[in-house]
Amino acid sequence: MSAPTILVDADACPVKEEIYRVAERYKAQVRVVSNSAFRVPVSERVQRVVVSEGFDAADDWIAEHADERSVVVTADILLAERCLKAGATVLAHNGKPFDAASIGSAVATRAIMEDLRAGMDGMGGGPPPFNKADRSNFLQALDRVLVKLARR
Template sequence: MSNPHTPASARPADPVTILVDADACPVKEEIYRVAERHRAQVRVVSNSAFRVPVSDRVQRVVVSDSFDAADDWIAENAGPRSVVITADILLADRCLKAGAQVLAHNGKPFDAASIGSAIATRAIMADLRAGMDGMGGGPPPFGKADRSRFLQALDRVLVQLARRVR
């Protein structure tokens, strides 16, 4: 319990929490390793249960299988001391509005300056896909460069959040 007479600058900050939109996340193992190094908490949010490491830092959150239940849980729990990992642009927008840092699985950050164009591009691509009757590609394969870029980006964000406390 913290002493109310202790100045805020001397009190320990809430730990950083990484919220993972986990159902299609290809970098969960990397998140666990980086979180351990930075002493961050991890919440792995999904519609179905799967294995997570046995750790005091990592907690599995299984939500109902209703549409957007995982997104809703993440958005409701996102805030200034959280990093959200998702490829979902609309979820990224909701989390940015809550003050969270947001990274895509490939390490690309979503921020206030880029989210508007990302939402617009998403809408255009949805229209294009609808007109192709199921023909088309999808995203390029996830590769080593994407994994490396993600690791660097997550490390950078966690270092920045740690510096804000000091």
């Protein structure tokens, strides 16, 4: 049985260091996918994947490589939807899982929020700030997912 692979939508990921630590514990492979190069740990398990500057190039790479042995870490709802269809497990940076039951409403909410933001001419915020509880929730969720994949 092959080790699971964690595919990281890395450009805005606040939990990369946590992913590296957990991956090492579970002997999982990590693919850090981005449009620009940045430092990753020197490890046989961690590979940096720099894709073109094209719009959605990182998302396309991740979606093409996602499968039932993958854990995708992203905040991008549309990417999450694509990866779920490929059989991957998908986690947001705060540990919230995307699944078949939740993705439809997440996509709909995203569309509504996009329309609302468009009507506000740049006023208003975004998601709440990332905090310690989010980091802890992510670590617990990633641990649970990797334990589950190890049993398959």
